[in-house]
Amino acid sequence: MTAVAHVVTVGAAPGAAVADPEGAAVAAALVEAGVPVTSRVVLDEDEAALERALTPDDGLTVVIAGGGSAGDVVRRVLARAVGARLVLSERFLAALEERYRRLDRPVPRRAERLALLPQGAVTWPVGDGEPGWSLERGARAFAVLARDAGLPAALAEHLVPFARARFARHGVVLVRTLRAAGVALGEVEERLAEWLGAADRKGTDVAVVPGDGEVWVRLRARGATMAEASSALSRVESPVLKALGDDCYGRDAESLELVVGRLLLERRLTLAVAESCTGGLLGHRLTNVPGSSAYFERGVLVYSNRAKEQLLGVPAEILRVHGAVSAPCAEAMARGICERAGTPCGLAITGVAGPDGGTAAKPVGTVFVALAVASEVTSRRFRFLGDRASVKWQSTQAAFDMLRRALKGRT
């Protein structure tokens, strides 16, 4: 059996309506390093649940522990799992004290409790956060990272090298995600039919899964070495990429906003946006990309009609005759933001995100997206299903994809 890794987040409230970005980041980093991650778990601070979540086989379990009492639960359960006593780790305590010194804060009273680790644990000091630690017992390995500002450093400096070293002898599994936008899942399935579900004995497999407002094609390739796995991956990736054509915009962690930003940079173009129903999500996604200030000039969130007139010069006549949710309004918004910002590219979104505001002619989920590139303005009407958050998200996906396809056509 090939060893696998599991990522477990403890103390992140499985019942709270909040996702687990830390667990997702850790899992992504492991996959990137060729370590297959088969599950990601969010647990209450519950000893029994954590015990059940620890890998029974020869795998690596990465535990992300929230502050408060979650760390205590993790220390106790892992000590029991490997049959070790909890002892004071001087190195952990020193790393912890060093951290508080750097933050210029007093060492908290609970520091000595935090430094009680299972015998044999290795301390992983990190710059900005609580130290992590690892523990190996036979074929099983555990790594514990604190859910705080030090997580990115703990990942890069300790976890990834540790996991790479441990997994080298099990062979390598590479996973690649090809990301497609502006195309339906069923269409991708039909286009890739010859690769899907086919029992493949060459160490590769292909699956189509729904992404977030897009479609992901997941390729997996195994090999005894990194070179072998890489070449198996290439063999399946090339024909799949060809079948996807322009619908594939990027791979793995490449988001639509990242790819659009890169296209703008390469063409030395700048962008401004005008958002109504998305309320800032388009700008937020654009500015999630480091360095986006090189091409993102400005945005306006024109929630009221007054703002649409004042900030974009949308004619009152258009608002009166066609309404704010209309192709003429979207196009006037795109034209207006380009003129005022002095940018060659502009995106505008106006629609009904719901749950209220729908009509028979324009039901909830009706969204108009307009794109301006060098004074040429086009618009499209969409009808998205889902709740408010989903309609907002899909609207920005559509907008980015329109811009992406237009930019790809220009050299």
Place this chain on the structure above:
Amino acid sequence: MTAVAHVVTVGAAPGAAVADPEGAAVAAALVEAGVPVTSRVVLDEDEAALERALTPDDGLTVVIAGGGSAGDVVRRVLARAVGARLVLSERFLAALEERYRRLDRPVPRRAERLALLPQGAVTWPVGDGEPGWSLERGARAFAVLARDAGLPAALAEHLVPFARARFARHGVVLVRTLRAAGVALGEVEERLAEWLGAADRKGTDVAVVPGDGEVWVRLRARGATMAEASSALSRVESPVLKALGDDCYGRDAESLELVVGRLLLERRLTLAVAESCTGGLLGHRLTNVPGSSAYFERGVLVYSNRAKEQLLGVPAEILRVHGAVSAPCAEAMARGICERAGTPCGLAITGVAGPDGGTAAKPVGTVFVALAVASEVTSRRFRFLGDRASVKWQSTQAAFDMLRRALKGRT
């Protein structure tokens, strides 16, 4: 042993850097209904991993299945788990056909495959998506929901009533999250010391866990009936609320933006925002709240200095002398957005989100937030730790909390 529920999302790529909003929403709805959720799992389309994730005891496992091949995996594994054959469910097929009729799309070829369910499964038709289904065998129960636009309806119409009915005989566990902002985790722990970790025999417990840029106090209360659990919860909630004072802004699913919106509505005030380093996140969060158009007038994303001057009238002198990341700039932005939008309230954010752009005097994470309420402008300087996404998030938390505290002081 009290029965518990687990939420498992299949086919959502544990190794992709994407969270699991569907799993979070399902878990939150169960907790709300008094059903304790102890874990949430994201799995690859892997039969072995799913088998391991199914609850061994007398619990309820809710499986959220992505499209594509994830559904096949789920059907096969659940049939095996209860020792049932897969048979064509006429009711499921009819519900599926009805759905495509309503969407005015042809029934896909794979419809008959999708309708192969373990014998004894009960179909749960939903409006907008693929139907769900449930399966009971002795003390174990399974519910399968499709990860699509029908999920909210499947939750409300089928899963919650089903879970409530099943769990009634096990007694009720109520979980409440009290949400606090603008206060450190350690301070909350010290303030609540007498309730924390105390072995409590009255059926309640209290824990402090880190939220996302805030602090959560989790209360749990058990009882044979809903009335008993409710009264146990009240007994612990009242003194904890008193100890938290104004730092507690809401509970359970109440977000800061929801609470701020409610305060604005009650006081009939409107708000406009000016964002630099958060790039739209503040507006995005505000407009995630249905009905926010009643108080959110507009926003501007002034990423460039030119936009700060043109859209907000920030004096060139301030930008030259103090720089864009400064208290005078933040205050000029807040003043500017209120004047131009004609709103009594304004929020402005400017800072260094990183990873680049930091200096010795203003390192990455330095953020200035300015608040204007009826022409009175105040500002605060923050230093946030973490990556770009985290700095953006914490900046919006700080901005909302400043507005919240100012509004609470006004009646």
